[in-house]
Amino acid sequence: xxxxxxxxxxxxxxxxxxxxxxxxxxxxxxxxxxxxxxxxxxxxxxxxxxxxxxxxxxxxxxxxxxxxxxxxxxxxxxxxxxxxxxxxxxxxxxxxxxxxxxxxxxxxxxxxxxxxxxxxxxxxxxxxxxxxxxxxxxxxxxxxxxxxxxxxxxxxxxxxxxxxxxxxxxxxxxxxxxxx
Numbered sequence: 001x002x003x004x005x006x007x008x009x010x011x012x013x014x015x016x017x018x019x020x021x022x023x024x025x026x027x028x029x030x031x032x033x034x035x036x037x038x039x040x041x042x043x044x045x046x047x048x049x050x051x052x053x054x055x056x057x058x059x060x061x062x063x064x065x066x067x068x069x070x071x072x073x074x075x076x077x078x079x080x081x082x083x084x085x086x087x088x089x090x091x092x093x094x095x096x097x098x099x100x101x102x103x104x105x106x107x108x109x110x111x112x113x114x115x116x117x118x119x120x121x122x123x124x125x126x127x128x129x130x131x132x133x134x135x136x137x138x139x140x141x142x143x144x145x146x147x148x149x150x151x152x153x154x155x156x157x158x159x160x161x162x163x164x165x166x167x168x169x170x171x172x173x174x175x176x177x178x179x180x
Contacts, residue, residue, distance in 0.1 A: 004028050004029055004030040005029055005030065005049075005050035005051070005119065006029070006030040006031070006032055006047055006048075006049040006050055007020075007024055007029050007030070007031055007032070007049055007050065007051050007052070007053060007115070008032045008033070008034065008040070008043050008044055008047060008049035008051075008052045008053070009021070009024075009031060009032070009033050009034070009052075009053045010033075010034045010036075010037065010039075010040030010043070010044075010052065010053070010054045010055060010058070010063075010066065011033075011034075011035070011053070011054075011055040011058075011081065012035050012036060012055065012057070012058055012059050013055070014035075016055070016081075016104070017033050017035070019108070020053065021033070023108045023111070023112070024112075024115075027112055029115075032047045032049060035059075036058050036059050036060040036061070037058045037060050037061035037062075037063070037065070037066040038060055038061065040052075040054070040058075040066055040070075041066065041069060041070065044070055044074055045073075049076070050076060050077075050119060050122070051076060051077045051078070051079065051115060051118055051119060051122075052070065052074070052076070052077070052078045052079070053078075053079050053080075053081050054066060054067060054070075054078055054079070054080055054081070054098075055080075055081055055082055056080060056082040056084050056089070056093065057082060057083060057084065063080070063082065063093075064092060064093060064096060067080070067093060067096050067097055067098060068096055068097070070097075071096065071097035072174065072177055073177045075167070076122055077099040077100070077118035077119065077121070077122050078097060078098050078099055079098070079099060079100045079101070079102060079111075079114060079115065079118060080093045080098045080100070080101045080102065081102050081103075081104060081106065081111070082101070082102075082103060082104060083103065083104045084103070085103040099118050099121075100114050100117075100118060102114060131163075131166045131167065133166065133169070135147055135148045138162060138163055138166050140163055143156075143159050145159060145162055161178070164178065
């Protein structure tokens with residue numbers, strides 16, 4: 001039996017959170033909620049959700065700033081759900097790490113379809129547990145690293161660090177991100 005996947009909803013509107021709670025829970029998802037950016041960051045770190053739905057109009061911090069902070073360490077899908085509908089705002093959100101963008105008011109069926117697509121794409125990225133960089137191959141499923149087909153002898157910590165850096169190739173990781 002599969003456990004329900006958790007979706008974190010970060011939105012300051014209680015009515016939207018209730019609507020999403022009813023809609024998502026009736027479709028087999030577990031819901032976690034936050035009414036502002038600070039609580040959203042904490043909930044994302046503590047609950048490890050499968051997907052985040054983020055509003056850009058938060059009372060304490062701009063949603064785009066929350067998006068950037070979450071993207072420093074969170075790799076799973078983020079869907080923006082906002083009343084802001086200008087092309088510049090949508091492009092900015094997508095360029096800063098959002099996987100999708102839906103404007104309010106929204107159709108719940110469409111949101112559910114977009115959630116399914118995002119989760120399917122995320123699962124698809126996990127299907128190939130090998131990362132390759134030139135002659136270096138990292139087998140994530142079996143915790144094996146090879147250089148020129150020779151197995152590298154790495155401690156568990158060394159392998160986890162190598163895998164973290166490989167998964168985040170091209171990104172800057174802070175000391176705190178690495179320690180997490």
